[in-house]
Amino acid sequence: MDVIIRTVTKGIFPFILLLGFSIIFHGHLTPGGSFPGGAVVASGFALVAVAFGLKGAEKLISEETVHLVEGLVALMLAGLILYESFVRKYVGLGGGFFGMWSSPTVLSLNVAGGLMVMSALVLIVFLVVRE
Amino acid sequence: MLETLVTGALLSVIGIYCVIAKKNLVKKMIGLGIFTNFIHLMLISTGFREGGIAPIIIRENVGFFAAYSVDPLPQALVLTSIVIQLSVTALGLSIAILAFRHFNTLDTEKMNKLKG
Amino acid sequence: MLEYLITILIVSAFLMLAVRRDFIAIAAILLSFFMILALFFQSQIIVVRYGGWTPPFGIVWEVDKLNAFIGLIIAGMASLVTIYSIKCIKERRHRFYTLLCLMTTGLLGVCLTGDIFNMYVFFEILSISSYGLVAFFLDKNAIEGAFKYLVMGSLGSSLLLLGIAILYGLTGTLNFADLALKVSHSREFMIALGLIIGGFCLKAAIVPFHMWKPDAIEGTPIPMGALFSTATAALGVYGILRLLFVFGMLQLNLMLIILGTITMLAGALLALVQINVKRMLAYSGISQVGYVVMAIGFGTSAGFAAGLYHILNNALIKGLLFMAIGCVIYITGKENLDEMGIRNRTLLVCTGIGVLSMAGVPPLNGFVSKWLIFMASWEISPLLTVLAITASAITLAYGLKIFSSLFFAQKRAEGKIPTTMLVPVIILTILCVIIGVFPQLGLAVVEPAVNALLNQNQYITAALGGG
Numbered sequence: 248m249d250v251i252i253r254t255v256t257k258g259i260f261p262f263i264l265l266l267g268f269s270i271i272f273h274g275h276l277t278p279g280g281s282f283p284g285g286a287v288v289a290s291g292f293a294l295v296a297v298a299f300g301l302k303g304a305e306k307l308i309s310e311e312t313v314h315l316v317e318g319l320v321a322l323m324l325a326g327l328i329l330y331e332s333f334v335r336k337y338v339g340l341g342g343g344f345f346g347m348w349s350s351p352t353v354l355s356l357n358v359a360g361g362l363m364v365m366s367a368l369v370l371i372v373f374l375v376v377r378e
Numbered sequence: 379m380l381e382t383l384v385t386g387a388l389l390s391v392i393g394i395y396c397v398i399a400k401k402n403l404v405k406k407m408i409g410l411g412i413f414t415n416f417i418h419l420m421l422i423s424t425g426f427r428e429g430g431i432a433p434i435i436i437r438e439n440v441g442f443f444a445a446y447s448v449d450p451l452p453q454a455l456v457l458t459s460i461v462i463q464l465s466v467t468a469l470g471l472s473i474a475i476l477a478f479r480h481f482n483t484l485d486t487e488k489m490n491k492l493k494g
Numbered sequence: 495m496l497e498y499l500i501t502i503l504i505v506s507a508f509l510m511l512a513v514r515r516d517f518i519a520i521a522a523i524l525l526s527f528f529m530i531l532a533l534f535f536q537s538q539i540i541v542v543r544y545g546g547w548t549p550p551f552g553i554v555w556e557v558d559k560l561n562a563f564i565g566l567i568i569a570g571m572a573s574l575v576t577i578y579s580i581k582c583i584k585e586r587r588h589r590f591y592t593l594l595c596l597m598t599t600g601l602l603g604v605c606l607t608g609d610i611f612n613m614y615v616f617f618e619i620l621s622i623s624s625y626g627l628v629a630f631f632l633d634k635n636a637i638e639g640a641f642k643y644l645v646m647g648s649l650g651s652s653l654l655l656l657g658i659a660i661l662y663g664l665t666g667t668l669n670f671a672d673l674a675l676k677v678s679h680s681r682e683f684m685i686a687l688g689l690i691i692g693g694f695c696l697k698a699a700i701v702p703f704h705m706w707k708p709d710a711i712e713g714t715p716i717p718m719g720a721l722f723s724t725a726t727a728a729l730g731v732y733g734i735l736r737l738l739f740v741f742g743m744l745q746l747n748l749m750l751i752i753l754g755t756i757t758m759l760a761g762a763l764l765a766l767v768q769i770n771v772k773r774m775l776a777y778s779g780i781s782q783v784g785y786v787v788m789a790i791g792f793g794t795s796a797g798f799a800a801g802l803y804h805i806l807n808n809a810l811i812k813g814l815l816f817m818a819i820g821c822v823i824y825i826t827g828k829e830n831l832d833e834m835g836i837r838n839r840t841l842l843v844c845t846g847i848g849v850l851s852m853a854g855v856p857p858l859n860g861f862v863s864k865w866l867i868f869m870a871s872w873e874i875s876p877l878l879t880v881l882a883i884t885a886s887a888i889t890l891a892y893g894l895k896i897f898s899s900l901f902f903a904q905k906r907a908e909g910k911i912p913t914t915m916l917v918p919v920i921i922l923t924i925l926c927v928i929i930g931v932f933p934q935l936g937l938a939v940v941e942p943a944v945n946a947l948l949n950q951n952q953y954i955t956a957a958l959g960g961g
Binding site: 394413417421451452 | 611615618621622625626629632633634637638640641644645648649652655656659662663668
């Protein structure tokens with residue numbers, strides 16, 4: 248695509264990822280959570296796919312990596328449920344690191360859901376751009 | 379209240395008209411999206427309260443929140459439903475792409491003639 | 495234990511995508527079948543409060559005998575389909591198993607939950623994975639069937655959501671037990687009930703909403719055709735029953751009787767003129783669900799017992815016929831009735847038992863449930879009995895048409911059917927014969943479900959009262 252779009256994408260893509268992951272990780276404190284955060288991260292990848300074509304996007308994140316992320320989400324969910332049933336000895340660690348560890352369950356669920364939404368939307372974008 | 383119902387009626391009629399009467403596959407998906415958005419608006423409007431504030435709670439305003447905010451439960455339901463609509467639209471557009479590869483057109487009347 | 499059920503299915507679905515080994519999905523679905531079997535033999539209502547939140551503020555899963563009965567049908571059919579499709583689906587099998595795991599999640603979730611929005615979410619999981627499964631073969635028939643099913647199915651789910659929105663706006667709660675305490679029979683509640691029942695009727699393929707089913711089953715793989723005609727139809731009927739139960743309207747219902755009768759006759763007549771065997775079996779499935787809806791509309795406990803018994807028999811018979819036809823298509827590769835001759839003694843016996851049972855011939859299970867439907871309809875109106883007997887005669891006609899064009903054709907093909915495809919067919923045949931010769935076994939399964947259906951107080955106190 249155009250050189251302006253490619254240059255701007257190269258500059259702004261990390262900040263889109265940062266915004267998306269911040270929405271995911273602060274899902275239990277500010278509005279947002281897994282769904283909007285995952286959508287923002289996926290829109291960053293969609294921008295790269297539109298600006299650089301499918302080859303450039305594949306250099307950034309390949310389809311195999313996306314499938315591995317989905318498997319990782321599965322293991323994370325399974326581990327979380329086992330933890331909640333058998334290991335849970337403390338109620339909440341309260342505060343800590345800008346208030347993020349105040350609710351470990353919701354944080355883990357947000358991260359898992361955000362990764363899942365991101366991988367699903369990235370796969371859909373790659374499917375549509377493949378023409 | 380009346381504005382909600384009139385808007386809802388208009389949106390639902392437009393949505394269903396697009397699904398039924400338009401021949402292009404992509405326009406049918408757009409109509410489906412309009413109809414689903416109508417239902418989301420109806421769902422959010424069930425939680426309306428006169429002079430209400432947005433349901434965001436911070437440590438200092440719990441009493442004020444309980445007395446004045448709009449109902450946050452339908453907003454959570456609509457968040458879930460928006461993601462479901464997203465999946466259905468994505469799936470429908472993928473099927474439209476596959477149909478274009480087979481029939482080389484997106485027009486349902488031409489597709490009917492092609493099958494015989 | 496109940497909360498691990500859905501976890502196992504969803505986690506295995508994600509793992510299937512990453513690891514691509516089939517045994518994960520097969521193990522997960524078989525494990526879920528055994529868990530539902532263990533749930534079925536509990537004596538009291540099981541209530542699971544998620545996160546410890548008490549209803550009506552939290553999501554609760556409540557399993558009484560009706561849920562366990564329908565769950566048993568669904569899990570049983572899903573596990574038989576899983577075993578069947580080891581050999582039947584030849585390529586991209588791991589994607590098929592992923593979608594099948596998600597579809598089983600959706601089916602079991604709608605069946606076991608006690609919260610109406612949770613039911614909508616699982617209903618959508620079921621719908622979306624079934625759109626993907628209809629379009630599995632990616633050829634012209636599949637794409638056309640999938641698009642029609644997607645548009646109609648989305649409209650049906652939107653009707654369901656609109657009904658839920660109206661119910662929430664009127665009562666302020668989303669729990670089944672709490673709704674049962676708060677609904678009245680005024681006009682706004684009837685609108686909501688009509689919309690929600692319309693959404694479930696579309697899933698069960700009752701006549702004004704059945705247009706998606708023949709095209710979808712024509713395009714989809716045979717194991718999915720079996721699952722659509724048995725498990726999804728059972729789920730649609732369960733949804734209608736549960737909503738009528740919550741509203742306290744389990745009485746003589748003229749609308750359901752009319753819809754059921756029209757479905758019964760239209761399905762049978764349309765099945766008679768088909769050439770493609772998959773479409774014929776699809777219309778036949780629509781007709782059998784019409785019997786069930788008509789029996790539920792009677793409102794007497796005899797009617798409910800007849801309807802629920804016929805759902806069980808429909809699952810066994812339709813599963814048997816679809817899988818047997820799948821074996822024939824595996825050998826001959828053709829789907830039109832003119833070209834499907836085959837010479838195989840096991841399939842001859844199994845298809846013969848299936849066709850005779852569908853028509854209602856005595857020592858088989860179809861006879862028991864059809865007899866119960868005839869007896870229940872005689873008390874309401876003899877005209878309904880005459881119409882039901884007519885539809886049974888037409889069922890016998892197209893059943894014999896299938897049987898004769900399979901086994902008495904001019905040229906008959908020979909071939910070897912894989913064992914994993916024959917084993918579910920033989921299991922279903924043996925179940926048909928056993929339930930036909932000993933109908934007390936079937937009634938021992940159906941009677942507790944009918945008692946749970948008529949007993950609203952027990953359901954409410956188990957959810958809201960207990961600690």
